[in-house]
Amino acid sequence: KQEVTQIPAALSVPEGENLVLNCSFTDSAIYNLQWFRQDPGKGLTSLLLIQSSQREQTSGRLNASLDKSSGRSTLYIAASQPGDSATYLCAGRNSGNTPLVFGKGTRLSVIA
Amino acid sequence: GAVVSQHPSRVICKSGTSVKIECRSLDFQATTMFWYRQFPKQSLMLMATSNEGSKATYEQGVEKDKFLINHASLTLSTLTVTSAHPEDSSFYICSAVGRGDSPLHFGNGTRLTVT
Numbered sequence: 021k022q023e024v025t026q027i028p029a030a031l032s033v034p035e036g037e038n039l040v041l042n043c044s045f046t047d048s049a050i051y052n053l054q055w056f057r058q059d060p061g062k063g064l065t066s067l068l069l070i071q072s073s074q075r076e077q078t079s080g081r082l083n084a085s086l087d088k089s090s091g092r093s094t095l096y097i098a099a100s101q102p103g104d105s106a107t108y109l110c111a112g113r114n115s116g117n118t119p120l121v122f123g124k125g126t127r128l129s130v131i132a
Numbered sequence: 133g134a135v136v137s138q139h140p141s142r143v144i145c146k147s148g149t150s151v152k153i154e155c156r157s158l159d160f161q162a163t164t165m166f167w168y169r170q171f172p173k174q175s176l177m178l179m180a181t182s183n184e185g186s187k188a189t190y191e192q193g194v195e196k197d198k199f200l201i202n203h204a205s206l207t208l209s210t211l212t213v214t215s216a217h218p219e220d221s222s223f224y225i226c227s228a229v230g231r232g233d234s235p236l237h238f239g240n241g242t243r244l245t246v247t
Binding site: 121 | 163164166168174175176177178181223225227229232234235236238239240241243
């Protein structure tokens, strides 16, 4: 059964810094991995989806990587802004009809 | 636009009453729907998986008689929290997936408060 771990649990950085959020998963036979953003009291916003055949995906200032052999994914945020403050969740699934398994998230604060 | 619609977004109910949450896929046939629960400052925990026309499969520790899930059509699944108690107060989120190699879409969640 897939297990997902995220470190750090919380991170505070000054505005403008580049940062990396880490995610690890236990089952290398991962179907896809997805990064989400969640604002307090809100639902999920999908940021990036990486299929098992891909190594990375990019969207604007965000870049996510996937390394199945090491069981790791990273979310890179360039030139962070206060509006990036949120909880970032990593989730993986093992097949097309299985659920996403979520990590506990990294709570990011970007200080102006 | 949203492809999965979840209602209501917020509900407050008294202890002992039942609450129904609806999850609809808007422009695709959802063969499978997943229901998650999220307690404050915790991650999303899978409660159950429902396939259209079949009984839901519940995760360990989730009471099937308390959390009734119905997936009677390819566009609608409902979660009914029966005899709600304050400890059931949580954020409930549904997600849906269609046939084949299709992505998984999430509803916006329902904030349940039981007083």
